[in-house]
Amino acid sequence: MSDPSLNLLVEYLVDGDRKRSLNEVKNLLDSHVEREKIVTDGVEVAMKRLETKCTVEQFNLLEIMVAGRAAMEVITFLYPQDRPSPPTKGTIVIGTPEGDVHDLGKNILKMVLTAEGYRVVDCGKDCPLDMLADAVKREGARAICISGLITPMIPLVRQVKNKLAERGVRDVRVIAGGAALKQATAKSLNVDFVCDTAFDAPGYLEKITGRG
Amino acid sequence: MMNSIERIASTLKFEKPDRVPVIAQVFGHAAAVAGMNLGEYIQDGELLAQCQTKALDRYGYDAVFALMDTYVETEAVGSVLTYFKNKYPVVKSYALDQDTDPDTLSVPDPHYAGRMPDLLNAAGILREEVGDEVLVVGCVLGPLTVATQLLGIEKALYLAIDDPERFSRVLDFATDVVIRFGIAQIDAGVHLPVVFDPSASPAVIPPMFFSEFELPRLARLFSSLKAHGAAANWLHIAGPVGPVLPFYPEAGVDIANFDYCVSPLVAQEALDKTVLDGNIKPWSFVEAAPEEITLESSRLLDQFAHRGGFILSSGCEIPPESRQENVAAMVMAARTR
Numbered sequence: 367m368s369d370p371s372l373n374l375l376v377e378y379l380v381d382g383d384r385k386r387s388l389n390e391v392k393n394l395l396d397s398h399v400e401r402e403k404i405v406t407d408g409v410e411v412a413m414k415r416l417e418t419k420c421t422v423e424q425f426n427l428l429e430i431m432v433a434g435r436a437a438m439e440v441i442t443f444l445y446p447q448d449r450p451s452p453p454t455k456g457t458i459v460i461g462t463p464e465g466d467v468h469d470l471g472k473n474i475l476k477m478v479l480t481a482e483g484y485r486v487v488d489c490g491k492d493c494p495l496d497m498l499a500d501a502v503k504r505e506g507a508r509a510i511c512i513s514g515l516i517t518p519m520i521p522l523v524r525q526v527k528n529k530l531a532e533r534g535v536r537d538v539r540v541i542a543g544g545a546a547l548k549q550a551t552a553k554s555l556n557v558d559f560v561c562d563t564a565f566d567a568p569g570y571l572e573k574i575t576g577r578g
Numbered sequence: 579m580m581n582s583i584e585r586i587a588s589t590l591k592f593e594k595p596d597r598v599p600v601i602a603q604v605f606g607h608a609a610a611v612a613g614m615n616l617g618e619y620i621q622d623g624e625l626l627a628q629c630q631t632k633a634l635d636r637y638g639y640d641a642v643f644a645l646m647d648t649y650v651e652t653e654a655v656g657s658v659l660t661y662f663k664n665k666y667p668v669v670k671s672y673a674l675d676q677d678t679d680p681d682t683l684s685v686p687d688p689h690y691a692g693r694m695p696d697l698l699n700a701a702g703i704l705r706e707e708v709g710d711e712v713l714v715v716g717c718v719l720g721p722l723t724v725a726t727q728l729l730g731i732e733k734a735l736y737l738a739i740d741d742p743e744r745f746s747r748v749l750d751f752a753t754d755v756v757i758r759f760g761i762a763q764i765d766a767g768v769h770l771p772v773v774f775d776p777s778a779s780p781a782v783i784p785p786m787f788f789s790e791f792e793l794p795r796l797a798r799l800f801s802s803l804k805a806h807g808a809a810a811n812w813l814h815i816a817g818p819v820g821p822v823l824p825f826y827p828e829a830g831v832d833i834a835n836f837d838y839c840v841s842p843l844v845a846q847e848a849l850d851k852t853v854l855d856g857n858i859k860p861w862s863f864v865e866a867a868p869e870e871i872t873l874e875s876s877r878l879l880d881q882f883a884h885r886g887g888f889i890l891s892s893g894c895e896i897p898p899e900s901r902q903e904n905v906a907a908m909v910m911a912a913r914t915r
Contacts, residue, residue, distance in 0.1 A: 549861035
């Protein structure tokens with residue numbers, strides 16, 4: 367349920383207005399609104415609003431980048447490194463496979479997942495598959511999201527499940543996205559789901575777990 | 579029977595050519611056809627021209643491309659690239675940061691800067707090879723794409739939001755770079771440079787951003803190219819381009835590429851007097867069977883049979899690793915119609 371006292375913050379975040387968002391967060395803290403509530407009823411609601419806007423009008427990276435940047439600043443302000451981490455919906459490993467240095471899509475996905483309440487382990491760009499699979503096992507991740515802009519990534523993505531199986535990891539969802547990967551089907555990529563936009567990843571995760 | 583130039587000229591006038599032109603967007607795939615490495619292909623104008631000629635002989639389509647990759651302009655300005663044996667290069671370090679004053683930059687001379695001279699060399703060889711029989715297409719990036727390649731796309735887009743005045747000056751500089759480069763390509767022999775502008779896709783920026791920042795600069799670029807003798811203005815923006823197609827006439831676009839995710843009907847409705855080229859899914863040239871490419875080509879030819887003003891093509895670059903029989907299937911679909 368959204369809380370009307372957080373409406374202003376939601377507006378500022380959707381607009382990507384960093385300054386006003388942070389000022390509003392300070393006001394909310396002064397009014398004794400809990401940090402967790404600011405994230406769940408403010409930041410997460412803003413991301414849902416943005417998702418709806420992008421579905422109705424058209425998804426574009428710039429608006430997500432700007433809103434995502436504001437959301438990340440709010441989360442960092444609420445939970446600086448010396449404070450305990452916020453509760454999460456689980457850990458997700460993300461990365462761009464070795465050979466692909468384009469990481470805008472991955473970075474946007476990181477912001478969206480973080481703002482939706484997930485703990486994100488970012489393996490970066492140009493990342494060897496073994497490193498990605500190791501991170502999934504080490505971090506106890508629920509899912510791994512692979513982003514790829516260029517078609518030579520497709521044969522690599524097909525190997526991700528095998529790399530996980532080699533490490534005894536079998537119950538982790540493999541999610542693919544990005545301009546090249548979304549031209550292929552989940553079956554041909556040997557993954558569980560192919561995203562059209564960054565919002566499809568949390569949408570899929572919610573669907574398979576039945577929780578938001 | 580018309581030659582390729584006559585066929586495309588007739589299509590541009592919405593007349594009835596002897597058949598629909600077919601332009602396969604064969605760039606790096608030409609290296610694969612000739613058994614050469616992509617890394618050498620994009621650094622050697624002579625080799626590029628040889629590979630393009632071989633691919634033309636192999637497929638018999640209507641255009642060849644003096645086109646290396648999307649980093650030629652940024653490298654000429656000062657970005658450092660990493661090259662590989664058999665794939666496209668990547669940017670190692672960008673020429674600008676958000677604090678660079680765009681007014682201190684100088685527009686590179688295409689005859690000396692980076693790989694620009696190699697591309698001009700390729701253009702000259704190809705034109706000499708095919709004369710006025712086959713369309714020789716060069717390539718410049720759109721101003722927004724150059725800006726995102728000069729700064730890195732995240733820095734560039736945040737700069738546009740945080741300091742639009744400075745970003746506008748970067749865009750103006752980028753426009754000057756591509757005008758000079760495009761004119762040099764025409765002088766070297768291309769019939770036209772395609773303007774490749776992936777960062778201007780509605781997948782990346784909202785249509786209002788496109789109309790405010792990119793449209794006036796595309797208009798300046800295209801009017802300069804046309805004034806210098808470009809046979810036509812061809813704009814290539816990948817992705818879900820539907821929302822910005824209505825702006826194309828104002829930019830001076832004669833040929834509009836549309837990608838696989840745009841319905842031919844949407845493109846036709848948005849642009850009734852502009853030639854359209856597209857839109858077979860690029861990945862299908864790698865993964866599909868030739869029969870599927872033939873079917874998809876026939877479907878497109880049917881959809882444009884009444885309207886005309888159509889060039890059969892892929893939605894974006896045909897991936898270098900594509901199956902040759904798939905490219906051949908698309909060409910044959912147009913040639914045997």
